[in-house]
Amino acid sequence: MTVIGYLTAILCCQLVGEAFVTYLAIPVPGPVVGMVLLFIGLLIKGHVPENLAKVGDTLLNNLSLLFVPAGVGVMLHLSLLADDWLPISVALVISVLLTIAVTGGMMVLLNRSAKNNAEPGS
């Protein structure tokens, strides 16, 4: 299949995902369901086709760009941010550091104990 063919396939996954979550009224975003669908497709196919990799890697290598328009939305709330700047900045900074420390630390610990169980004495 061509590059455009795989771009179409990606959009179809997203479209089916959106329809699925709207129909079932579940709080998961449509594209996340689309991701699961594409993943199932890859499992069936058994490898990542070259032209799909071209589309996907181009999008993912520039993922940060895609958040810029939503980020500019900050200008809608400048006065609210000015009023509550202290609780917002302290809460966001400390919370993000804590979340990273807890998630990363727990993953390292659980992985270590799993390894120790799998290879006793090693």
Place this chain on the structure above:
Amino acid sequence: MSGEVAELRDIWVYLSTSPLLHLTLTLLAYQVGMTIYQKSGLNPLLNPVLIAVAVLVTILLVTGTDYSVYFEGAQFVHFLLGPATVSLAIPLYRQFETVKRAGGAIIASIIAGSMTAAASAVGIAWMLGGSHDLLLSIAPKSVTAPVAMGIAERLGGLPSLTAVMVILTGILGASLGPLILNLLRIKDWKARGLAIGTASHGIGTARALNINEVAGAFAGLAMGLNALATAILIPALWQIFK
């Protein structure tokens, strides 16, 4: 002379209402952000999204342009978030063997991270006198924007304020994440990706993808699972604590 000024104004009036201007400005601002980021030797504090947003907000405020007018052009970039999210299946598939082996650890770590994110943000904002609207809007801030806005709506917060909290959290996680992970000596790419994806969704995932494919795959996985965990856990906990 005044005729030329009038002509220039006509050109501006014409361009400022067409999507081309703000689409191009978005891409140019991102190029500026990327150039500064790369010239700085990839200094995480000079996040390209942060620089691009600062440049664009300044331009829009100076020219008195409404966000809705800007978004008419920028929506073409924004739209690609959906297909990009679907594409996260590709790095996930490439890393599937590693993901399968660590399944239990992944799920437990993400649930712990999801609870930490919501509880610490709401707790700290409450202690520092944040408004009721802020407390409800900040709770789902580590979750990818569309889901976070849905959760805020269900709690009775302001979805558009939540979107701002989500973006700020993403930029903070992408900038500070590598620093705190180095400080804690967490070197495993799986754990690093999982932590950044759980704490700072797609913006953190974007950064993880640029550094290491294993970290990127785990960050994308964490972003998806955290959205699911938080969407279920926060409304349930809110019922108990309110």
